[in-house]
Amino acid sequence: MENKKMKKAGTTHFVDLFAGKQILIPIAALLLLMIFNLIADPSFFKISMDLNSAGDHVLSGYLITILDSGSELAILAIGMTLVTAASGGQDISVGAGIAIAGSVILRVLCGTNSRPEELQAPIIVAFLVSCVVAMLFGAFNGILVAGFKIQPMVATLILYTAGRSIAAWINNNELPVVSDPTFTYFGGFIPGIPIPTPFFIAVACMIVIGLVMKFTNLGLYTQAVGINSSSARLNGLNPAFIKFLTFVILGLCVAVAALIKVSRISSINYSVIAKDIEMDAILAVALGGNSLSGGKFNMAASILGAYVIQFLTTTLYKFNVRSDAISAYKAIVVILLVVISAPVVREKLASFGKKLKPREKEVG
Template sequence: MKSLLKHRLAWPVIALAALLLLNQVFRPDFLSLRMQDGHLYGSLIDIMRNGAPTILIALGMTLVIATRGIDLSVGAVVAIAGAASCAYIAASPEPGSPVTAATAVLIAVIAGLALGVWNGFLVSTIGVQPIIATLVLMTAGRGIAQLITGGQIISVSNDPYKSIGAGYLLTLPISILITAAVFILAAVLTRRTALGTLIEAVGINPVASRLAGLRSRNIIWIVYVFSAVCAAIAGLMISSNVTAADANNAGLYIEMDAILAVVIGGTSLAGGRYTLVGTVVGAFIIQTLTTTVYTLGIPPEVTLVFKALVVITVCLLQAPKARNLLSSLKAAPKPAAKEKVAI
């Protein structure tokens, strides 16, 4: 039991299970699933579907953080991807055709690639600090999205495009299947090839890895491009779910949730070792927290405080010093009972 609690995923999994049980207590049907019109419905499905964009962005953020970097621009990339795709559909002569939807998706992905290359160029080639390099795009990105939409909310009507965020396939929401596919791809590339080891090497000691002949610059490019593409796909999900592009609010503060998910999942902000599974668990905790807030009827003005308390608790439980302190308190010897003196 003690060995299980020492695992880096132990406390995040316990926290997620506790949140789910708490919701089950207040809503007896919370964990139930039902089939309707060939689709699975239920609170768990809603958590996975609503958390899909955060999971996608957190997966890309995990690899960036593993190289001692940070990507604050993912929210802006979400807004740009949604704005570019919806603007194209709205301006197309056939706004409802599948070809238009496919082209819009391609435009969004290419935009993500270009923005990822830009971030990678600033960090790896120019040598700009990651937080500054991505802060540039974080600030300018929403302005770019506003220019694309003309400062307006662009509404579209395209069923194939809408299915990305609101459609179903094999009884499950398509957004969940897309997220699962990206997770599997990332896991295979980083755990079944040398790429994962190279990312960890760059994060642990970039100087030593460079002296050993490792092209750390290329690795950094790869992770920033992957992060931006994940953000672009998340932008497609968000915009297609509401069939509109809101350049001002789409993806707003989602980078904070992604970073929290990565930290809760057990990946260190100092770089090096990382866990994709832990990131997914962390993202589910963030999304389940939001659901719990509505379930418990917590006032909106204290929602962020409630989430902060839970996140801080989980992070403290994962800290080695906190775990050692708990272990020492449990192992502290009990005072010996006083012997009775016979008279």
């Protein structure tokens, strides 16, 4: 009798946890991946100090790769979470946006010469220009969604389709190359610091969004609009502006990710850069337990979800899964997450937990 009581109590607590705390979903996924790698190949967790191509001592290993590559995805997840929460849809043009913003950075740095010996402008100027351009494209998407009430995926399909062509046009279809070694610091390592720079950039973005959420009402307004825009309007909010603002913020996140991307190779490949990254960004939001139909969100869960997605990607590469098959594995994860996050499923989990509680009392 006592054992039955303990089992039922444990089941109830398990259901309650996953029904009420979004952060536990990516944590559970992370633990599963860690256990799998620990059993399959413990060397997955090995971290060593090696020399990079510049001759600097840097940390290397699969975990460092996850921190490095997952950071740009975490940055995008910040903006994608806000867009999803406010509009109830997703921006599928972030990959094309990165191509445009990256192309702008290289255009400003290289000028009219695609392979200059010296930078034609300071890196900070090139980055700020790319921020303005990326935010303008974000505003374009925001106007279509908020002003013309077009479904987000349909609205952003325009830039998704034309974005890479625009990126190529910015540099006259040339592939500019930056020879200044300091430019590689943003997507690589700063001399003397063994941790990848993208991780520090991601942490800075997390701190900024954390402060914004703490000292402004952006999070509250975004959730209010996503839950019920009509009620939000009656309470004095402007739903159209809130949705518009989230797309602009996502545009800023795209510019930061673009800086990291083009800095990694000091150049750009318009058709390949950030390919399918929008799927990973959406998956990070879903893995964070956030409803893809909008409303309440957990930013920390989305960011953790981004690193879990990179953990999954790195694991698949580690075990020699073909690159063209990786998307299929991720698609399966998307289906599972969408089903789990569906209101019907959540309601059934909640009702199942409530049914167990009276039984516990009866057993007691």
